[in-house]
Every structure is written in C-alpha cells, then in structure tokens.
Amino acid sequence: MSRKSEAKYDHISIEKKWRERWKERGDFTIDLIHARRPFYNLMMFPYPSAEGLHVGNVYAFTGSDIYGRFMKMNGYDVFEPIGFDAFGMHSENFAIKKGVHPASLVPQNIAHFRDRQLKMLGFMFDWSRQVDTTDPLYYKWTQWIFVQLFKNGLAYQKKEPLNWCPSCMTVLASEQVIGGECERCSTKVEQKEMIQWFFRITDYAQKLLDNLAEIDWSEITKSAQRIWIGRSEGADIDFGIDGLDEKLRVFTTRPDTIFGATYMVLAPEHPLVEKITSPEQKKAVENYVRETMEKSEEERIDEAGTKTGVCTGGYSINPANGKKIPIWVADYVLIGYGTGAIMAVPAHDERDFEFAQAFNLPIIEVISPDGKEHELTEAYTGEGVMIHSETFNGIDSLEAIPQITRWFEDRGLGKKAVNFRLHDWCISRQRYWGPPIPIIHCDTCGPQAVPEKDLPVLLPDMEDFQPDGSGKSPLARSDEFVTTTCPKCGGPAKRETDVMDNFLDSAWYFFRYPSTEFDDRPFDSDRTRKWLPVDMYIGGNEHAVLHLLYTRFITMALKDMGFIEFEEPFKTFRAHGLIIKDGAKMSKSRGNVVNPDDFITRYGADCFRTYLMFLGPYTQGGDFQDKGIMGIRRFYDRIYRLVCAGNMAPGMPDDKGLVTLVHKTARDVTFNIKNLEYNTAIAFMMEFLNGMTGADTIYKKPVEILIRLMAPFSPHLAEELWERLGNEGNIFNAGWPEWDDSKIVYDTFQLVAQVNGKVRGTMEAPTDISKDDAIAMAQSNENVGRFTEGKNIVKTIYVPQKLVNIVVK
RNA sequence: GCCGAAGUGGUGGAAUUGGUAGACGCGCCGGUUUCAGGGACCGGUGGGCGCAAGCCUGUGGGGGUUCAAAUCCCCCCUUCGGCACCA
Missing domain, CATH: 3.10.20.590 (Ubiquitin-like (UB roll))
Structure with a gap:
C-alpha cells in the first residue's frame, strides 16, 4: 500500500464534524430538573483577556473536563458550565492601555474566547447556562448579596489605614497585596487612611478554620488558608498607665513571661501615643511617627530586623508585680495585629531582645531551661522553669500559662483571648469597572441600602472612566449618578460611588449557573438543593486565600442568613499545577509563551489536550517542550490506522497475557483518572496499544475498550473511531469499561x-x-x-x- | 528568617505497606521500506570495564537502620512555592 492512499488522521475535519454533531444533538445541555445522578463539575471561570486564552487556562480546563467526561461515562448527569469573570481591574487596566472603553472591549474578548477558542477545545460545556459578571442581570444579584450582608450587619464602613495601589489608584484588600505589591500590577502599595466598606469575614474566622478539617481539598490549599487565618491563642492583659486613668491592653501568647516584661511598645498609629507622651519627648515621638507613616510597605519589609523606635517618656505599671516600666513607640509593633501594643519581654522574644539591645533596655530572664540563671546572648523562646517570677517560681512555663491567665482573670486584669491575623475584607474600589456599591448616603438617615426593587444600580455609561487618584471613584464625577433621594426619608441624598471588589463577583458565580433562567432570584432553592454544593472544583492554587476564602465566607453568610442549607461551597477541591516551558516560567519577556491556537491547528485539540496532561502529574504541573507533542500524535496516528485498517477479529483474544493486559489497563487507567494522575493513565494506554499491536491478530473488543478509555482525553477522535467501529450514539453514553480483577492474573x-x-x-x-x-x-x-x-x-x-x-x- | 514541597539518564517524567531503578514519551544511534527531506516499521540507548558471559557503579551530598533503601531515620546542600517584625 502506498503512503498516499494510507488512511490519514485528519484532525481538522474530524474535530469540526464532532463539534457540529455535539451542538446539533445538544449532548451537553443537561436537564437540570430531571437529572437522576447530578454531578456538578466546576472549573474556575476565566478573565476574558484580550490576549486570548492562555495555555494555563487550557491546562486547567482540560484536566477538569477529563474528570467531568469520566464521570459522565460512569453514569452521572454531569453539569459542566463556564462563564466569564469580566469585571475588575484586569479588564479595565487593559482597556485603559488600549484606549478603548471596557464596555466595548469586554464583549469582543468574550466572543473571541468563547467562539474562537473555548469551543475549539472539546470541552463539554453547557453553553445554555453561561455567566457574565458584567451583565446587569448578573450583577444585580451581586449587589443583592451586598444588601443582604448590610442588612445583617456583615457589611459596614470604617476608617482604617489601608493598602493603596498608586498605579491602580484604589485601595486593596490585604489578600490582594502580595509581598507588599499589588496583586494585579505589582506596584508597591502605600498606606492610606480612608473610610471604606468592609465585610465581616473575621466573624467567620473560627468556622473557616475549623471546617478545613472536614472538607476534601488539596492539602496545600488548606494549609495556605490556615496560615492566612492565623489563629493564635493567648491572653489579653491590661497594663496600667502611670499618672493616667487609662488601660493599656496588650495581647500575648506568653503570659508566663510577664515578670520579664521590661518595657512596653505601642505601634506608631496607636491612639494612646499622644496621651502618654511626655512634653520632653513630644517632638521626638511626633517625628518618629511621621517618618514611619511615610515609609512604604517595602521599606518596612526591608528594614525588618533593624529596630527603630523612640521613648515616649510615659510609664506603664506591670500588673503582675506593680513595677514601673517605660513605654516606647516602635514600628516593629503593627497596629493591625492584636491590640497594636505589646509587653516586651526581651529575654524570651527575639524581636524584643534585638530592640532591648539596640536601646540598652534591661533584660530579665524568667524562663530557664534548667532552672538556673544564664547570661543571655539571644532570646530563649522555648519552655522551661519559671524564675524571677515571685510566687510562680519553680513552675513549668507551659503549666503557668493557664495559671497566670486565671490569676489575671480573677483580678479583672485580663482574660484568655484568641487572635486572628485575618482582617475584615475591604471591598471598596475607587474604580469604574465593577458593580456599584448599592448604598445611598443620606445626611439625616445615614447610609441606606438601595431597596431591592431598585436593583441593579446600573453602572453609568461614562466616556471618561479613568481613575484619577483622588481617592474617589470615577463614578463620583457623574452628578447624574450621584444625585438621588433617600429611600427612607425621601430627602436629597447621594449615591455611594465606589464599586465592589472583583472577588465578590466570583464569590458566588457557581450559585448562578444552575439558575440562570430565573430573573427574580439569584438562585432557585430547589435547583440549589439539587445541584450544590459543587461536587468537584478544580483550579489554581494562586486563589487559595483570595477567591477560595472569600467564597467560603459568602457561602457561610448565605447559610446563616437562611438562603441555603450548607456552609461549604465545594465538597472537593483540587489545585492543579503550573505549566512551565523548557524549565522556565512562561512570560512575554522571555518570548517562550505557548500559543494554544498554533498547536490546535497543527496537531488538533485532542492531541494538545492529551499532551498537556502527559507532561507530568496534573496536580504538580509540567514542562512543555514543543517536540514532545509528536509522541502523542504518533500514538493517535497508530490508533487511527489500526481502526481504519479494519481487519479485526471479533470479540476478545484467547491469549491470556492479552486478556490480562486489557483488564489491567482498564483498572489502572480508571484509578489514575480518579486520582487526576492523567500522565500515567496515558502511559498505560500507550503500553496497551503496544501490547495489542505486538500480537498477530487484532481483536475488536480490546480496541473498543481503549477508545472508551481515551475518550475523556480525546473526545473528538474517540467519537470518530467509535462510529467507524460501527457503534451508534454518543460514546459518552456508552459506559465506562469494566474490568474483572480475577482476570488480572499471571501464570x-x-x-x-x-x-x-x-x-x-x-x-x-x-x-x-x-x-x-x-x-x-x-x-x-x-x-x-x-x-x-x-x-x-x-x-x-x-x-x-x-x-x-x-x-x- | 519561618513553614511546606521537591531533587531520579541528554530530556519530561515512572516506580513509596522497603523487594529487578529508569515504565511511558522526547531526543539520540543503527537498520528496514526504490524512503529524499519534521513518514512508517524494527532494534539499541544511565555511567565505567569487558570480545563475550558478566562485573563494578549509580536516584543532590554525607552518615545510619535492614538480608534488602529512590523509598525509613539523622545531618548538610540546592531549587521551587507560601508567609514575612503576627507579640
């Protein structure tokens, strides 16, 4: 047979054929009401950026789609929706850069993403249920959630020093500051004191932490959340202030070291600083506070370790022994943690030790590992026996913690306390491209929620939408938008002009998918009961403390407000790994960005999908090497030729070795897919093919098994070959291959x-x-x-x- | 600095209740097909020694436990990720 007449795997026509067939048949539009075995398979919806779909998106979606298709073949009614997270600074900044209005750019981007890219990749999305966060029919309900939180005291305003990104010209939540830089544009953030809207996520700190023990999530994600929530147990203790009728409250995890407290430190922003400063120190303190405020977050990080501070001239009374100790101001104490003030125990805290050395403050050893006294050259932070602690001498320090705490409790000077490093979620953004915060400010009635019947508060169409750095959103420049009447008293009032954080849009999108046809409610309760919580969620771990934490909070709040019956949104979450290129991170500056479109055109979506999954364990990522895709292509070429050659014997082979191979492959591939070990699943399929083609006769049954096993990876090709083998109907309804353990035996x-x-x-x-x-x-x-x-x-x-x-x- | 994960051929990666290290690919080498050019098929491919049978060596480095260690324990090095003065 000459080469020319040999069957050629024409991926372009095959993939086109099946795309059309699926669409005609409506294979993936599922009946949400009558589904018998609902399985909600969710992947993180993308930003429809103008650069198009990134290979990282394809990687993430493919791994999720394979799982969804696998579950479908196992008899589940799999609901696999997709949408577009199109509000937010990412889209807006890009629009500014291009000099286009986001309202005209975003729909173009979505169309490109959806029609030119996502639809080419063989995902089994239910296109009848998309979500676009910028659609007023969607953000109406984002605003509705805000209103519910506001009514329940979970949304409030406060003035606080906040992270300000001078490039994006807006405040950010602490989760959106990565190493002192803006999460979106990597500009160094500054501190700015402003009045902003917050969500009380800290009310849920304990639950957010406790539930982690119960949910089936990637351990790496759970541990990131645990660290971020940062629970620590200790005591609040009130110190007296010499000559003032005020209390200075500190939080400490080491009440056992209180007899070693030789000075106190206030954060520069602490409200008591001014009151306790003596006239002689006034100038020095004022200078120090001002200098500190002018320092950027970056400078403070760089200086961590070198201790600075000034003495206030004020004194505090240690409630343990009545001793007078000096009060200092220093920036190593942070206003945002605990009470913004500490009792400094230089003998047993590294930072306090450094500070005491720098300023020649006394160091008193109160915990000794061996009960003896030592000349300390560094802080001893371990446990030991208490010394120099009056009636507590000789007690083991671990036992002393509850004892001392109780001693203070009895005298009304302190109490057991738990502190979290988690802060309330700042959701105000001084930007244009987001849902307006649905609040009306009335001079007589105060801030009022926009009545639900008036939602959505439409984002006004403004030609000039650029942020101006004034600390106010561009919306403030529209009188028409701002001017309104108070819903309570009917008097003149002004609308809130900030928009909401993009992460609120994405904190509830999966509630909307099953209920997209309802325009009178955000999500239908029957629908929600049937489909949520999500069965399987796959996405990037970069959202561990952003999206994934906010989402859990919103879900808990919705439950407590009586809208739903569960408090965790995702039964299972798996973090996928990252794709790199030739050992290095992909980036435009390196010029090593993989363009999915090129590979899809050249090798087909099936090959591209499979190759991405072959690079390494899905949860760990892999290294993309351009030449490697040929290995997958050859694998599919061989299968294609095998099926097209057509000279197969019916049924199963008699050869015991081959029979064992069939059953073993079905078993191993099944377990691999369940565990998201797609790379080894593909390897087993290759071994299977090698084993089959090594035999004299090819039998049809094993070939059909192989084609079903590969179907989740290469859906178009599998459908084509399934049909060529004379089967009718969607291969995804053909069932998953079964195996018989008793057949996996060797003589x-x-x-x-x-x-x-x-x-x-x-x-x-x-x-x-x-x-x-x-x-x-x-x-x-x-x-x-x-x-x-x-x-x-x-x-x-x-x-x-x-x-x-x-x-x- | 602290926490976590990981270091295996030229290369991506397999192998973990401890039991033949390198599955499956890529690349490379040799061959077959009247084959001219990213085709198909067959064979080989960790390193060293040897004509061969075979021997020695080998999973970041160094110790240890064991009949047996990529796998378990201790110390060290490197890389990546997270946190970063959190009291």
Whole structure:
C-alpha cells in the first residue's frame, strides 16, 4: 500500500464534524430538573483577556473536563458550565492601555474566547447556562448579596489605614497585596487612611478554620488558608498607665513571661501615643511617627530586623508585680495585629531582645531551661522553669500559662483571648469597572441600602472612566449618578460611588449557573438543593486565600442568613499545577509563551489536550517542550490506522497475557483518572496499544475498550473511531469499561535471585511456586552458584512472587 | 528568617505497606521500506570495564537502620512555592 492512499488522521475535519454533531444533538445541555445522578463539575471561570486564552487556562480546563467526561461515562448527569469573570481591574487596566472603553472591549474578548477558542477545545460545556459578571442581570444579584450582608450587619464602613495601589489608584484588600505589591500590577502599595466598606469575614474566622478539617481539598490549599487565618491563642492583659486613668491592653501568647516584661511598645498609629507622651519627648515621638507613616510597605519589609523606635517618656505599671516600666513607640509593633501594643519581654522574644539591645533596655530572664540563671546572648523562646517570677517560681512555663491567665482573670486584669491575623475584607474600589456599591448616603438617615426593587444600580455609561487618584471613584464625577433621594426619608441624598471588589463577583458565580433562567432570584432553592454544593472544583492554587476564602465566607453568610442549607461551597477541591516551558516560567519577556491556537491547528485539540496532561502529574504541573507533542500524535496516528485498517477479529483474544493486559489497563487507567494522575493513565494506554499491536491478530473488543478509555482525553477522535467501529450514539453514553480483577492474573513471574542483596539472576517461575522450590530454583542458577560457592548460607529470604535473597558469609 | 514541597539518564517524567531503578514519551544511534527531506516499521540507548558471559557503579551530598533503601531515620546542600517584625 502506498503512503498516499494510507488512511490519514485528519484532525481538522474530524474535530469540526464532532463539534457540529455535539451542538446539533445538544449532548451537553443537561436537564437540570430531571437529572437522576447530578454531578456538578466546576472549573474556575476565566478573565476574558484580550490576549486570548492562555495555555494555563487550557491546562486547567482540560484536566477538569477529563474528570467531568469520566464521570459522565460512569453514569452521572454531569453539569459542566463556564462563564466569564469580566469585571475588575484586569479588564479595565487593559482597556485603559488600549484606549478603548471596557464596555466595548469586554464583549469582543468574550466572543473571541468563547467562539474562537473555548469551543475549539472539546470541552463539554453547557453553553445554555453561561455567566457574565458584567451583565446587569448578573450583577444585580451581586449587589443583592451586598444588601443582604448590610442588612445583617456583615457589611459596614470604617476608617482604617489601608493598602493603596498608586498605579491602580484604589485601595486593596490585604489578600490582594502580595509581598507588599499589588496583586494585579505589582506596584508597591502605600498606606492610606480612608473610610471604606468592609465585610465581616473575621466573624467567620473560627468556622473557616475549623471546617478545613472536614472538607476534601488539596492539602496545600488548606494549609495556605490556615496560615492566612492565623489563629493564635493567648491572653489579653491590661497594663496600667502611670499618672493616667487609662488601660493599656496588650495581647500575648506568653503570659508566663510577664515578670520579664521590661518595657512596653505601642505601634506608631496607636491612639494612646499622644496621651502618654511626655512634653520632653513630644517632638521626638511626633517625628518618629511621621517618618514611619511615610515609609512604604517595602521599606518596612526591608528594614525588618533593624529596630527603630523612640521613648515616649510615659510609664506603664506591670500588673503582675506593680513595677514601673517605660513605654516606647516602635514600628516593629503593627497596629493591625492584636491590640497594636505589646509587653516586651526581651529575654524570651527575639524581636524584643534585638530592640532591648539596640536601646540598652534591661533584660530579665524568667524562663530557664534548667532552672538556673544564664547570661543571655539571644532570646530563649522555648519552655522551661519559671524564675524571677515571685510566687510562680519553680513552675513549668507551659503549666503557668493557664495559671497566670486565671490569676489575671480573677483580678479583672485580663482574660484568655484568641487572635486572628485575618482582617475584615475591604471591598471598596475607587474604580469604574465593577458593580456599584448599592448604598445611598443620606445626611439625616445615614447610609441606606438601595431597596431591592431598585436593583441593579446600573453602572453609568461614562466616556471618561479613568481613575484619577483622588481617592474617589470615577463614578463620583457623574452628578447624574450621584444625585438621588433617600429611600427612607425621601430627602436629597447621594449615591455611594465606589464599586465592589472583583472577588465578590466570583464569590458566588457557581450559585448562578444552575439558575440562570430565573430573573427574580439569584438562585432557585430547589435547583440549589439539587445541584450544590459543587461536587468537584478544580483550579489554581494562586486563589487559595483570595477567591477560595472569600467564597467560603459568602457561602457561610448565605447559610446563616437562611438562603441555603450548607456552609461549604465545594465538597472537593483540587489545585492543579503550573505549566512551565523548557524549565522556565512562561512570560512575554522571555518570548517562550505557548500559543494554544498554533498547536490546535497543527496537531488538533485532542492531541494538545492529551499532551498537556502527559507532561507530568496534573496536580504538580509540567514542562512543555514543543517536540514532545509528536509522541502523542504518533500514538493517535497508530490508533487511527489500526481502526481504519479494519481487519479485526471479533470479540476478545484467547491469549491470556492479552486478556490480562486489557483488564489491567482498564483498572489502572480508571484509578489514575480518579486520582487526576492523567500522565500515567496515558502511559498505560500507550503500553496497551503496544501490547495489542505486538500480537498477530487484532481483536475488536480490546480496541473498543481503549477508545472508551481515551475518550475523556480525546473526545473528538474517540467519537470518530467509535462510529467507524460501527457503534451508534454518543460514546459518552456508552459506559465506562469494566474490568474483572480475577482476570488480572499471571501464570508465571520473573523470579529474582539475589545473593547478599545483589541481583545475580532472573528466571521465570510459576506463580504458585512454593518457597522451597523457589529457593531451590534460585540456587540452581549458575551465576548465583558462583557467588555462593564455598560460602556459608546464613539465611534465605523469600518474598512471594518477587525474589529470593541468599545471605552468605 | 519561618513553614511546606521537591531533587531520579541528554530530556519530561515512572516506580513509596522497603523487594529487578529508569515504565511511558522526547531526543539520540543503527537498520528496514526504490524512503529524499519534521513518514512508517524494527532494534539499541544511565555511567565505567569487558570480545563475550558478566562485573563494578549509580536516584543532590554525607552518615545510619535492614538480608534488602529512590523509598525509613539523622545531618548538610540546592531549587521551587507560601508567609514575612503576627507579640
């Protein structure tokens, strides 16, 4: 047969054919009401950026889609929706850069994403239920959520020093500051004191933490959340202030060290600083506070370790022993944690030790590892026996913590306390491209929620939408938008002009998917009961403390407000890994960005999908090497030719080895997919093909099994081959291959003969060989004999169906 | 600095209740097909020694436990990720 007439795997026409067929048949539009085995398979919806779909998106979606298709073949009614997270600074900044209005750019981007890219990749999305966060019909309900939180006291305004991104010209939530930089544009953030809207996520800190123990999430994600929530247990203790009728409250995890407190430190922003400063120190303190406020977050991070501060001239009274100790101001104490003030115990805290050394403050050892006194050259932070602690001397420090806490409690000077580093979620943004915060400010009635019947508060169409850095949103420049009447008293009032954080849009989108046809409610309760919580959620771990934490909070709040019956949104979450290119991160500056479109055109979506999954374990990512995709292409070419050749014997082969291979492959591929170990699943399928083509006759049944196993990876090709083999109907309704464990048996195995742990020979032995026979067989091996001759056999180890190890001396 | 994960051929990666290290690919080498050019098929491919049988060596480095260690324990190095003065 000449090369020309040989069957050629034409991926372009095959993929086109099946895209159309699926659309015609409506294969993936599922009946949400009558579904019998609902399975909600969710992936993180993308920003429809103008650069188009990134290979990282394709990687993420493919891994999720394979899982969804696998579940479908296992008989579940899989709901796999997709949408567009199109509000927010990412879209807006890009629009500014291009000089286009986001309202005209975003729909273009969505169309490109959806029609030119996502639809080419063979995902089984239910296109009848999309979500676009910029659609007023969607953000109406984003605003509705705000209103519910406001009514329930979970949304409030407060003035606080906040993270301000000078480039994006807006405040950010602390989760959106990564290493002192803006999460979106990597500009160094500054501190700015402003009045903003917050959500009380801290009310849920304990629950957010506790539930982590119960949910089936990637451990790496759970641990990131645990660290971010940052629970620490200790005590609040009130120190007196010399000459003032005020209390100075501190939080400490080490009340056992209180007799070693030799000074106090206030954060520069602490409200008591001014009151306690003595006239002599006034100037120095004022200078220090001003300098600190002017420092950027970056400078403070860089300086961590070098201690600065000034003495206030004020004194505090240690409630443990009545001693007078000086109060200092220093920036190593943060206003945002605990009470913004500490009792400094230089002997047992590294930071306090450094500070005490820098400013020659006394160091008193109160915890001793061996009960003796020491000359301290560094802080001792471990446990030990208490010394210099009056009536507590001799007590083990661990036991002393509850004792001392109780001692203070009894005297009304302190109490057990728990602190979280988690802060309330700042959701105000001084930007244009987001849902307006649905609040009306009335001078007489205060801030009022926009009545639900008046939602959505439409984002006004403004030609000039650029942020101006004034600390106010561009919306403030529209009188028409701002001017309104108070819903309570009817008097003149002004609308809130900030828009909401983009992460609120995405905190509830999966509630909307199953209920997109309802325009009188955000989500239908029957629908929600049937489909939520989400069964499987796959996405990037970069959202561990952003989206994934906010989402859990919103879900908990919705439950407490009575709208839903569960408090965790995702039963299972798996973080996928990251794709790199030739060992390095992909980036435009390196010029090593993989463009999915090129590979799809050249090799087909099926090949591209499969290759991405072959790069490495899905949860760990992989290294994309352009040449590697040929391996997958060859694999599919071979299968295609095999099926097209058509000369197959019916049914299953008689050959026991082949039968075993069929069952073993079905089993292994199944478990691999369940565990998201797609790379090894593909390897097993390749071995299967190699094993089949090595035989004289090809049988049809094993080929059909292989095609079903590969269907989640290469849906178009699998459909095509399934049809060519004479099957009717969607392969995804054909069921998942079953296997029989009792068929996975071998008559013989390779018996390894070792002498002193080194392999000296291998021989084929019957599976049911006895221990004695196995040992005898090993000893009969010529090479083994060379190493045992003239030696004493000390012992012999037999591991059934594995090896014999003869130990000689 | 602290926490977590990981270091395996030229390369991506397999193998973990401890039991033949390198599955499956890529690349490379040799061959077949009247084959001219990213085709198909067959064979080989960790390193060293050897004509060969085979031997030695080998999973970041160094110790240890064990009949047996990529896998378990201790110390060290490197890389990546997270947190970053959190009291």
